[in-house]
Amino acid sequence: MAEPLLKVQHLVKRFGALAATDDASFEVMPGEVHALIGPNGAGKTTLIHQISGGLRPDSGQVLFAGRDVTHDSMDAHVRAGLVRSYQITSIFKSYSVLDNLALAVLARRPGTPGWWRAAVNDDAAYAEAEALMAQIGLSHRADALSGGLAHGEQRQLEVGLALAARPKLLLLDEPMAGMGPDESERMVDLLMQLRQNLTLLLVEHDMEAVFRLADRISTLVFGKVIASGTPQEIREHPEVKRAYLGDEELAA
Amino acid sequence: MSKPIRQSALHHAGPGKAVLLTVLALLLALPFAAKAMGLEFYIGVATRVLIFAIAASSLNLILGFGGMVSFGHAAFVGLGAYTVGILMDAGVSSAWISWPLAMLVSAGAAALIGAISLRTRGVYFIMITLAFAQMFYYIVVSLKAYGGDDGLPLTGRSLIASGIDLKDDAHFYWVVLALSVAVMGFLQRCVNSSFGRLLQGTRENEMRMAAVGTRVFLIRWQAFVLAGALAGLAGALLANLNGLVTPHLMHWTQSGQLMIMVIIGGAGALWGGLLGAAGLLILEELLSSYTLHWHMALGVVLLAVVLFAPKGLSGLKRARRQAKETIHG
């Protein structure tokens, strides 16, 4: 029985009287695609912030590859291999696509960054950036200003920036957000490719994509994980159905 | 310096070898020209411009390139100046000792102030840097042993080597020129390096930088300390130029003046510090010869720059270049 790569244990986060995360626990096994679903207001984003190091939980633990990373900074999480992408695209809008990725590659490098050698001459960094560009399918837009890209292309770059950090586990916050059917299809293809080498934790509303991609699904309701299992198990779970009562997506 | 293999809009290329060498030649020849025309006074003016170019460029590093609006940068200039003044008062006149020590003192203060201030953001950062600068100002004012409010006069200029007499304005000018060329050259390499890229990245999108693994605090702190050290050097040179160190050097209005230089020259532009220092000091010279109330004109000019030309002088050059490109297709 393999050890889980990510173990979230009894996380609690309160904002005033509201418990946005209310004793949430679940596990992600290495190599799987794990989806986190839940109705609006369930607290998915807050949970993601805590797992990725952007928000400190009030109590509970986040264990990654056996280590307790609960109170580590975000950049420490990244160095350990736990990397996230954002629901609201967060790229360097005034830089070209290639420069965006090169910057992420430079950021990930261990050790102190040099003060003398020009970054633009760093062949290794740019080669890695070009490989990433090919992987996410944006090579034809290398020199385009990333702020001018189409929404779907920006979301691809968003994933690319996260990939540059060489993650062991990639935490994707609604990668398909705001995408039309064609763009979503491209993103699903990209994720299918990534799953071969990475563990993915996916937060998504797009149920069709979730059921296509996920090996296992956890359902978050009012800050608590009420069910964790295979897509089939989740589809038939009575509490999950109750939580989504009236929601057309699950009925499909 | 090798030509970059690839193009990147992020690389700050500078004006090119031909322009650089021409400007350098002109600057080297300045003392001869001034003496020939009987305008020796302008050697001192030029020296002042170069010293403030160092100070403003150091602020440009953290403010323009790093996005940290530090309202207390004059404190580091003042600390460097006072280090030289106090050492000379104690009998130590060698530039080889007092100038590096000035940089060290300012760097040390920056390390301390930065460690605390950089935990804050936005307006709080502006306020806390201002607070620290005020603290140093009041501490220095209270040092009656070193003149308090009136300041401490220097008995002479620092000693460098036999053959170079800094009391000779032309010699001092050339030493300052050499140092400012070294500083600008170093800063050019610095902002184009990996460190510089990461620093500018934290200005562009701090959250994303952390999310790709950057130690944001550390990068900013290093830049802050480096800027402090360079400001300390400017302070050491300023002490020599003025022959006097006063607490006024650290007053928050002096920090404001450095910020004005950065914005006039162009924040985040390679030569922003140099252009801004030259621009402001020349503007002050011109305006003060016309009217007693030149502060009014300066205020109006500054207001106009902020409202209508926020990228400063560097922006004008870029705008003209872009206009040319559109015309020529």
Added chain:
Amino acid sequence: MDWILITEQALNGLQFGLMLFLLAAGLTLVFGIMDMINLAHGSLYMVGAYLAAAVAQASGSFALAVLAALAGTALFGMLLEITLLRRLYKRDHLAQVLATFALILICNEGVRMIWGEQPMMLNTPAALSGPVELLPGLYYPAYRLLIISVGLAVALLLFVLVTRTRIGMWVRAGASNREMATMMGINIKRLFTLVFGFGAALCALAGSLLGPLLAVQVGMGESILILAFVVIVIGGIGSIRGALVGSLLVGLVDTLSRTLLPAVLRQVASSEVASNLGPALASILIYVLMAAVLFWRPQGLFPARG
């Protein structure tokens, strides 16, 4: 310890704190609602003092001078807001700092051009120039008592305005969430010009009342401006209650430390050290306080924003 001296100094601290509150209240609202750093706030204080001095000299009436200062500065402030400051709301803090710094230069020079380099005389009204015996042995200047009363009255007025009137509710809404307030139909632009004018009037009140005690001179705004910023950082940006608590804290700490610190130091060190270190420590104490608040509770003691 001489309790009469301490009480006197405490009253001075209270008086200074209340005047500081007049500046801080306007400043914190500008900052809280429009997210704008306004360095020229101190210049409004200076303009108020100068107007008061000019009218007092021309008319001989202190009351008239204060009223004229209030009206004139409020008008000046509103004009400034409509023509200039509005363009800065959307800009970043650096642009705001530099633009309002430019305003300081312009205002200082303007005042110099109109009224000259020498400080202007503003005299305490004759009726209040004597001391009042508060307690047996404790005498306190009547004028300073007036300042304290006016300060307390204004604080009360502001409290009533902000918590009990509709306009006050709008202001509080704007300070805690500007976008939401706009979406709920509050005309933020007009509200803001009014708030700014009101803040300018408060500055003028402080300027004209403090004029007889401090000098009415060019550049008088800068030193008090920094203290006002310290106050709003400590108190919490956007919060009037925070501005009051912060001002009283700063006023008392600043005034009392100047008296007490040298005395305390003299107990433990030589008198030379005490007379050097004492004033320096007293000056930096407020900044140490602000730095501490920024470090441990950056939103301030009473944050207005959720």
